[in-house]
Amino acid sequence: xxxxxxxxxxxxxxxxxxxxxxxxxxxxxxxxxxxxxxxxxxxxxxxxxxxxxxxxxxxxxxxxxxxxxxxxxxxxxxxxxxxxxxxxxxxxxxxxxxxxxxxxxxxxxxxxxxxx
Amino acid sequence: xxxxxxxxxxxxxxxxxxxxxxxxxxxxxxxxxxxxxxxxxxxxxxxxxxxxxxxxxxxxxxxxxxxxxxxxxxxxxxxxxxxxxxxxxxxxxxxxxxxxxxxxxxxx
Numbered sequence: 707x708x709x710x711x712x713x714x715x716x717x718x719x720x721x722x723x724x725x726x727x728x729x730x731x732x733x734x735x736x737x738x739x740x741x742x743x744x745x746x747x748x749x750x751x752x753x754x755x756x757x758x759x760x761x762x763x764x765x766x767x768x769x770x771x772x773x774x775x776x777x778x779x780x781x782x783x784x785x786x787x788x789x790x791x792x793x794x795x796x797x798x799x800x801x802x803x804x805x806x807x808x809x810x811x812x813x814x815x816x817x818x819x820x821x822x
Numbered sequence: 823x824x825x826x827x828x829x830x831x832x833x834x835x836x837x838x839x840x841x842x843x844x845x846x847x848x849x850x851x852x853x854x855x856x857x858x859x860x861x862x863x864x865x866x867x868x869x870x871x872x873x874x875x876x877x878x879x880x881x882x883x884x885x886x887x888x889x890x891x892x893x894x895x896x897x898x899x900x901x902x903x904x905x906x907x908x909x910x911x912x913x914x915x916x917x918x919x920x921x922x923x924x925x926x927x928x929x930x
Contacts, residue, residue: 808856812865
């Protein structure tokens with residue numbers, strides 16, 4: 707069974723930093739691209755960032771480019787999202803997803819709240 | 823970025839109804855389009871990819887069609903479990919993936 711378990715979400719002040727983690731199981735992690743997708747309360751999903759199976763290529767949404775960085779550690783079956791210079795509008799549930807174009811498995815999400 | 827526009831934003835229907843949701847892209851995305859279902863408090867669930875390919879374990883009452891800029895998701899006979907919000911998503915380019923605004927299917 708495919709499982710994606712996110713962690714690291716919490717409340718943080720504007721301008722602060724946070725690192726989200728996702729541990730994958732139930733499939734061959736280094737065979738698949740991975741992504742982060744976020745969803746603000748009451749809003750639709752928004753793609754945040756994606757990474758290829760070997761980490762050789764990454765892409766970030768314009769809204770987070772230069773502030774967020776996606777990475778992975780295939781030895782640990784783990785995906786990460788480093789979030790710097792956080793803004794109030796980054797408040798959302800952040801989902802770890804399998805694949806880098808469409809998303810066939812999603813984690814349960816971790817809540818990031820940016821507030822003063 | 824490619825903009826995705828869904829219609830209607832809300833749809834009221836009864837069990838057994840045939841339901842159609844439309845998704846339009848601001849420029850051609852070929853057949854690089856996916857559909858998701860989301861229920862309150864849960865993550866979205868993939869229904870269809872490549873415009874018309876049914877994801878494993880998704881009931882056959884769900885059908886996707888279309889190409890280029892116009893796509894539809896059809897539920898042939900609405901079931902209680904289908905009352906949810908539906909999103910389309912284009913994936914023409916790895917560097918810019920976008921979702922539609924969503925269509926909420928509610929009980930009439």
